Amino acid sequence: MKHYFITIALIMSSCNKSLIPPEAAKKPHNMTLHGDTRVDNYYWMRLNDEQKSAKKYDAQTKDVLDYIHAERKYTKSSLAHTEKLQEKLFDEIVGRIKKDDESVPYLDNGYYYYRRFEAKKEYAIYCRKPGSLDNQEEVMLDVNILADGYDYFAVSGLTVSPDNQWLAYGVDTLSRRFYTIHFKNLFTGEVLDKTIPNTTGSVAWANDNKTIFYTLKNKVTLLSEKIYRHKVGSDSVQDVMVYKEDDETYYIGVYRSKSGEYIIIWNSSTLVNDYHILRSDNPEGDFVNFTPRGTEHEYSIEHYRDKFYILTNWNAKNNRLMEVGESFTGMANWEEVVPHRSDVHLLGLEVFKDHLVLNERKNGLRGLWIMNHKTSHDKQIQFDEATYTARISVNEEFNTDILRYSYTSMVTPRSTFDYNMNTGEKTLMKQQEVMGGYDQDAYYTERLYATARDGKLIPISLVYQKELRSNVPQSLLLYAYGSYGSTNDPY
DSSP, X not given: OHHHHHHHHHHHHHHHHHTOOOOOXXXXXXXXXXXXXXXXXXXXXXXXXXXXXXXXXXXXXXXXXXXXXXXXXXXXXXXXXXXXXHHHHHHHHHHTSOSSOBOOOEEETTEEEEEEOOTTOOSOEEEEEESSTTSOOEXXXXXXXXXXXXXOOEEEEEEEOTTSOEEEEEEXXXXXXXXXXXXXXXXXXXXXXXXXXXXXXXXXXXXXXXXXXXXEEOTTTOOEEEEEEEETTSOGGGOEEEEEOXXXXXXXXXXXXXXXXXXXXXXXXXXXXXXXXXXXXXXXXXXXXXXXXXXXXXXXXXXXXXXXXXXXOTTOTTOEEEEEESSOOSGGGOEEEEOOOTTXXXXXXXXXXXEEEEEEEXXXXXXXXXXXXXXXXXXXXXXXXXXXXXXXXXXXXSSOSEEEEEEEOXXXXXXXXXXXXXXXXXXXXXXXXXXXXXXXXXXXXEEEEXXXXXXXXXXXXXXXXXXXXXXXXXXXXXXXXXXXXXXXXXX
């Protein structure tokens, strides 16, 4: 018996030695800022972009990689007994994903745009068709081809010029979210040699079809801090800075209004938003501040004909909708359209020629309200399930009576609908196919409320198999979160 226990002890000792985690070397590095010196023992792990992309590793890179490989080896050894379970879980999750899938095409300026995936390929293929879905497909970007030879490859911010000829897109090959903007002539297939490095990847086109505005990122802080103007085909060193954000607590960006009449710079911090506007047919003009930056003032703007709609929390905790003429946009000129409501949180809006769509949250659920510009009549889109999430989807066209929205619940897969805002007719365009034998009818979802200590009702979205619906106690996986105004919508 004594010999037996000694053998067990030796085995356990051997296992413990093989599972000793690697210990990162401490190499003190002093950093002094504002007269304060702090020591970072692991600064040596910090690699710059040149080191990450280098074909030949220097000594520091080798040290970092050696440590990472040691950690991976330790993790693999520690979890060796779960390998079969890992494979089972992985296969089950991947098995529910449709490999050859396609997004719902949307119309924008005469073209239908969509992306599709092919089986056994990792990346999306971005396509369009002119005029009708029956016409021949044009492949704008096959990311599978672009990504060949890279360990990491991401594409962002695909944006087509107003004349439908030029595609601007950002590429990141380091996983640092530093995108290099490329330009492709969609009529000829030519990709220009001139690119723009160190950007957020997105652009805003001016009406001349050759001027774009983009956001440059700080290489150290990674913050977006400068907006530049660029002529397609020119060297980026010639670009002109048109805006700089000096407050490091803000993120900035630039976009083209849905109307196509304005280029808009946005600034955003935790509690404040700010905008600067410029006519898109005057790309070399000066941006004008929409209204002076306020304290704890969050708002967004949407251009409509000769005015702007403003979604604002100005004297409105749950937001309200206001409007202002495009010539004098200061807050003193704002007029109320939809007042503040204590029981409704106004989240977003979409503008059309004859309609205005509001995305609202009431009783914890996201819903959609339609307002008619001509009749001033408004109506809510009705949904059948007790708990769900409805959001405004991609709506690039202005002159249409069709609203595209997304819908999902804890039993209904992500669905895309087209809604006729005049007749109220809904058309299901696509429902995400869940592979692996998912049966929606086998589950039941309902909405309950828990009473908090202060008496407020907290909504609970519950889902379970119908066969478990009884008074017998059941095990429950509960997830809850609540801070910073963040809400977990049922999906």
